[in-house]
Amino acid sequence: MLQANVTVIYSLSQDQHFTVKSGEQRTFFLCLSDGESVDGKLEVTIDGEKAHVQILGVILGYGKQTIKLFSLQDHQRAQSISDLLIKSVLFDEAKLFYEGLIRIEKDAQHSNAYQKNQNLLMSKKSWADSRPKLEILANDVRCTHGATIGKIREDELFYLRSRGLDVKTATLLIIEGYFSDVVKRVGDQLKQEEIMSLLLGKAQTLLKKETN
Amino acid sequence: MTQPQLTPITDYKYGFSKPEHYAFKAKKGLSKKVVEEISWHKKEPAWMLEFRLKSLEMFYTKHMPTWGGDLSHIDFDDIFYYIKPTQKKAKSWQDLPEEIRDTYDRIGIPEAEKKYLGGVSAQYESEVVYKSIKKTLGKKGVIFLDMDSGLREYPDLVKQYFGTLIPPADNKFAALNSATWSGGSFIYVPKGVTVELPLQAYFRINAANMGQFERTLIIADEGSFVHYVEGCTAPIYTTDSLHSAVVEIFVKKGARVRYTTIQNWSTNTYNLVTKRMRVEEEGIGEWIDGNLGSKLTMKYPSVYLMGKGARGEVLSIAYAGAGQHQDAGGKAIHFAPYTTSKITSKSVSVGGGRTSYRGLIQVFPQAFGAKTKVVCDALLIDEKSRSDTYPTMDIRTNDVQIEHEATVSKIGDAQLFYLLSRGLKKADAEAMIVNGFIEPIVKELPLEYAVELNRLIQLEMEGSVG
Numbered sequence: 001m002l003q004a005n006v007t008v009i010y011s012l013s014q015d016q017h018f019t020v021k022s023g024e025q026r027t028f029f030l031c032l033s034d035g036e037s038v039d040g041k042l043e044v045t046i047d048g049e050k051a052h053v054q055i056l057g058v059i060l061g062y063g064k065q066t067i068k069l070f071s072l073q074d075h076q077r078a079q080s081i082s083d084l085l086i087k088s089v090l091f092d093e094a095k096l097f098y099e100g101l102i103r104i105e106k107d108a109q110h111s112n113a114y115q116k117n118q119n120l121l122m123s124k125k126s127w128a129d130s131r132p133k134l135e136i137l138a139n140d141v142r143c144t145h146g147a148t149i150g151k152i153r154e155d156e157l158f159y160l161r162s163r164g165l166d167v168k169t170a171t172l173l174i175i176e177g178y179f180s181d182v183v184k185r186v187g188d189q190l191k192q193e194e195i196m197s198l199l200l201g202k203a204q205t206l207l208k209k210e211t212n
Numbered sequence: 213m214t215q216p217q218l219t220p221i222t223d224y225k226y227g228f229s230k231p232e233h234y235a236f237k238a239k240k241g242l243s244k245k246v247v248e249e250i251s252w253h254k255k256e257p258a259w260m261l262e263f264r265l266k267s268l269e270m271f272y273t274k275h276m277p278t279w280g281g282d283l284s285h286i287d288f289d290d291i292f293y294y295i296k297p298t299q300k301k302a303k304s305w306q307d308l309p310e311e312i313r314d315t316y317d318r319i320g321i322p323e324a325e326k327k328y329l330g331g332v333s334a335q336y337e338s339e340v341v342y343k344s345i346k347k348t349l350g351k352k353g354v355i356f357l358d359m360d361s362g363l364r365e366y367p368d369l370v371k372q373y374f375g376t377l378i379p380p381a382d383n384k385f386a387a388l389n390s391a392t393w394s395g396g397s398f399i400y401v402p403k404g405v406t407v408e409l410p411l412q413a414y415f416r417i418n419a420a421n422m423g424q425f426e427r428t429l430i431i432a433d434e435g436s437f438v439h440y441v442e443g444c445t446a447p448i449y450t451t452d453s454l455h456s457a458v459v460e461i462f463v464k465k466g467a468r469v470r471y472t473t474i475q476n477w478s479t480n481t482y483n484l485v486t487k488r489m490r491v492e493e494e495g496i497g498e499w500i501d502g503n504l505g506s507k508l509t510m511k512y513p514s515v516y517l518m519g520k521g522a523r524g525e526v527l528s529i530a531y532a533g534a535g536q537h538q539d540a541g542g543k544a545i546h547f548a549p550y551t552t553s554k555i556t557s558k559s560v561s562v563g564g565g566r567t568s569y570r571g572l573i574q575v576f577p578q579a580f581g582a583k584t585k586v587v588c589d590a591l592l593i594d595e596k597s598r599s600d601t602y603p604t605m606d607i608r609t610n611d612v613q614i615e616h617e618a619t620v621s622k623i624g625d626a627q628l629f630y631l632l633s634r635g636l637k638k639a640d641a642e643a644m645i646v647n648g649f650i651e652p653i654v655k656e657l658p659l660e661y662a663v664e665l666n667r668l669i670q671l672e673m674e675g676s677v678g
Contacts, residue, residue: 143620
């Protein structure tokens with residue numbers, strides 16, 4: 001579990017660039033839940049060896065919000081690790097356009113880079129547009145990326161309902177599990193609780209609104 | 213009898229050129245007059261000339277794509293847009309350069325195909341085979357012609373479909389093809405007919421099949437099945453610097469079409485192709501697409517899933533050696549409920565080559581219950597090579613299941629060590645690993661192609677690893 005050096009980001013801008021040096025361990029945590037339409041970047045350049053970078057993100061979208069997010073994991077030097085995990089839950093007519101690039105430069109041999117983007121669509125009118133990209137110029141590397149888009153699985157919901165939970169409570173529980181997967185990787189108990197309660201409070205309000 | 217003039221035009225390893233025999237050759241470059249001449253020589257109906265001229269206008273107004281590979285070196289004015297082939301030419305197999313014969317032997321190409329590829333068309337034995345196949349097909353009502361004959365013999369059928377799935381306005385190269393097309397195949401399979409043998413372009417010997425701007429149209433009527441195979445694993449030398457084909461396929465209700473391509477153009481060629489299938493209710497459309505040759509390939513076979521329960525699949529292999537860029541992939545666009553698609557891509561970059569996977573998954577609101585899975589694996593053989601992955605998932609409804617995953621890695625040290633410890637040479641071991649890597653796609657190829665492809669990769673790997 002990574003400790004220390006957690007940077008929490010609550011809003012996006014066009015010019016959000018971080019450089020990580022040799023041996024540093026950094027976590028960037030993006031939390032978007034204010035319902036504002038945004039268009040911004042989160043770029044991390046690893047200009048050093050044996051650095052370990054985590055980029056985490058939770059996005060709760062609703063209303064007519066449009067979120068455009070570009071993330072960059074730029075490996076300039078050898079033997080560093082970067083690991084990105086961004087999850088979204090999109091209600092109403094919220095739209096997410098996500099583009100993530102892993103770039104491994106020629107001199108960045110022995111790099112490890114991961115990128116995962118998951119999107120949970122809560123309504124018929126919600127959209128997700130996901131473009132996870134890789135540009136690999138060194139060969140002795142391990143890079144993977146994955147993306148999924150879908151709604152809450154019927155079998156998960158069914159299981160919880162068979163245990164006596166109503167749909168909303170069951171849905172909220174699933175969302176909690178889904179987000180906590182990302183949030184628990186922050187490694188800072190206080191921050192984790194703060195972020196989780198913010199997200200779940202919002203999600204609960206949105207679920208309540210849905211049936212009325 | 214002309215003696216072949218075997219002047220090496222490039223240093224392409226297996227390159228050879230055929231002496232030119234032509235009855236008519238359009239002027240170099242593109243103009244309204246050239247397009248009119250092409251149409252006149254083919255004695256086309258007026259609507260086709262009109263279509264060509266309209267497409268030419270589109271070509272002039274469309275911009276070059278700003279993404280993908282480097283297209284800045286294409287000189288549209290330095291290309292012959294139409295060469296009318298002459299009568300059969302006689303030439304002996306022995307006249308071909310030794311390396312070519314050797315390559316063909318080592319790949320293990322059947323004798324008949326070998327001679328045909330070598331340009332020894334007069335002695336092409338499979339003419340007999342072709343005639344008997346044609347007879348069987350004819351009885352079932354299957355039409356299998358080159359596109360020019362198709363237009364002549366079935367003008368109404370062609371007019372109904374031609375250019376409707378890939379209109380000239382689609383992109384600059386579709387416009388270019390629409391204006392200057394020549395050759396390609398025309399296939400119609402009637403309702404409920406299953407064509408057991410794969411239809412192969414090289415059976416169709418009445419016209420040149422390797423056109424620069426070939427145009428293929430396949431219509432599979434309800435409940436029918438056809439497998440079409442195009443290209444071959446043998447290196448094809450061409451002096452043409454640009455190959456730009458258009459392939460339109462209509463898969464009707466409950467029908468299934470499989471289209472297999474193995475492309476191995478010489479490394480001076482730009483290969484810019486638009487391929488699309490329109491799949492109706494419960495139909496299945498499959499692309500198997502192998503790209504080995506060319507300088508730059510930009511090709512993304514697509515499936516448009518229009519009817520409920522339609523299914524599309526793309527299997528793509530790309531192999532890029534020195535100086536090559538394979539920008540390939542696939543597209544699946546879901547317009548109807550319960551449609552499913554799968555794209556599997558395997559790419560190998562070696563000796564400074566670059567492979568890029570580029571793909572699109574699009575799901576529209578009415579396509580509830582859609583499922584799709586994309587898997588891209590890339591292998592980087594050395595530090596000079598490069599691999600990119602550029603997928604797009606544009607999902608506009610929530611009742612869907614969309615998955616994408618990709619990995620990029622090198623040949624595993626443990627795998628290599630194991631094989632070396634068994635006494636294999638490094639090149640052989642690497643070739644074996646590469647062949648294992650692309651196996652899931654190769655096993656879908658007709659047997660003879662699969663064997664040829666494996667041998668070809670063996671050959672390429674030998675060359676790349678000192």
